[in-house]
Amino acid sequence: MDTRPLGVPAYRRIWIGQSVSHVGNAATLVAVGQQVYVLTDSSFWVGLLGMANFIPLVAFGLWGGAVADAVDRRRLLLIGSAISWASTLLILLQALAGLDNVYALLAAVALNATGFAISSPTRGAIIPRILTPELVPAANALNSLVYSLGAIAGPMIGGLVLAWSGYAAVYALDAVLFGAGLYAALRLPPLQPEGEVRRPGARAVVEGLRFILGSQVLLMSFVVDIIAMVLALPRALFPEVAAERFGGDPLALGWLNASMAIGSAAGALFSGWVGRVTRQGIALVAVIAVWGLSVAAAGFVHQLWAVVAFMAVGGAADVVSSVWRQSILQLHAPDEMRGRMQGVFLVVVAGGPRLGDLRAGATAVAFGVGAAWVGGGLACAAAVLAVGLSVARFRDYRADR
Incomplete structure (x- = not known):
């Protein structure tokens, strides 16, 4: 794995901050899904968590990307992070108060998605500003490793804490770990926009969308990812599968949620070859097809280890796809467009799985x-x-070329 980006202090702090805070976020994801399933006894309601995320992601992701092209990106990153942290505290408070209200959970999740929709495209637009172009693909692989390791450790830790101490303890852990990401944002230098600055608004968003529509390569990189996440992602089915096949064991639920990330971490750790692939279009099609077939194979088997193994193969394919798509997008766009490009990327990459959750719950x-x-x-x-x-x-x- 190419670790040269970690030699840049600003990127290193962002990477470490995300490594720590993502563990808490992934633990909360498991606990919220389980709490909603316990309250409703329905995978459809678990799938609705996806919509509670998706609507703010679309609305504020596109807007947040446009703002990131017009203001100090460090300040905007802090604002988005503060909103996400506040939502975590609200989720913690509802658990401590014993509200047991699915609508309160949906509202808190929607607020969290709002903060994420502001901070994520801003963070993505910051990366090419603090690194040289040749280090960007390696940084994206390192970012994928962060999310993969967090998605392994978070669900496993979340499952253990949930079994031992309940929902409030999981949400409290998330609130504490989130501080690492805030510290990294605070230590960034001011990052004023470069190039032609457009006033944030509908016209700026439309310009970004027009830029993508004018490139078949960029457009298709989004289309194939939407296909992968909407049609194949089985995440909303994990609570029901854990209940029906594995006796409702919280540790089994943790393994199911960590399974894709296990493969993603392995794929990221051995990602040095990814940058040497030049025919990335057909390669993207191939790895996404591998992802879909791996998911299907995992659905056929009933042994927990086999489900985890097949989903891990899919996770490895997915992380390779993610590195290629993100690098293409970051390096094709000029700096004054990067925020908007990352906003669209967020809507597709983060919004697609939420639609996938709804698809999975409804078809189940x-x-x-x-x-x-x-x-x-x-x-x-x-x-x-x-x-x-x-x-x-x-x-x-x-x-x-």
Whole structure:
């Protein structure tokens, strides 16, 4: 793995801050999903958590990206992070008060998504400002490692704390660990916008969307990711599968939530080869097809270790896809457009899984959890091969041109 970006102090602090805070966030994700399932006894309601995330991500992700192109990005990162932290405290308070109200949980999750929608595109736009272009792909691989390791440790820790101490203890842990990310943002230098500054608003957002629509490569990189997450992601099914197949064991729930991240961490740790692949268009289609088939295979088996193993293969494929897509986007856009590009990236990358949660929950109610899981994976593999290979400019795209 290429670790040269860690030699840059500003990036190193961001990386460490995200490493710590993401553990708490992933633990909360497990606990909130489990709490909603216990309150409602329905995977559909767990899927609605995805919509509670998705709507603010769309609205504030596009707007936050436009703002990031017009103001000091350090200050905007602090504002978004503070909103997310406040939502974590609200989730903690509802658990301490014993409200047991699914609507309160949905509202708090929506507030958290608002903060994330502001801070995430801002952070993505900061990376090319504090690193040289040749270090950007390596930084994206390191970022993927952060999220992967957090998504392994967070669910496992969340499952243990949930079993021993309950929901409030998990949410309290998240609130404490979040401080590491805030510290990293505070230590950044001022990052005023460069190039032509556009006033944030609908016109600036439309300019960003027009920039993407004008490039078939950028547009298709988003399309194939939407196919992967909406059709194949089985995350909303984990509480029901843990209850039906593994006796409701919180540790089994933790393993299910960590399974994709185990593969993602392995893929990121051995990502040095990723930068040497030049035909990234057809390679993206291939790894997303592997993701879909791995998800389908995981849905067929009933042993916990086998489910985790197949989902880990899918996670490794997904992290490679993520590194290629993010690097293409960051290096194709000028600095005055990077915030808006990252806003659209956030809507697709973070919003797609939320729609996937809704798809999984709804199809599980209609056809059963097995059909929702396996059918989604097979549909993903078929769709990405059909769509991705049909666009010549994307299929033949080479990174060295």
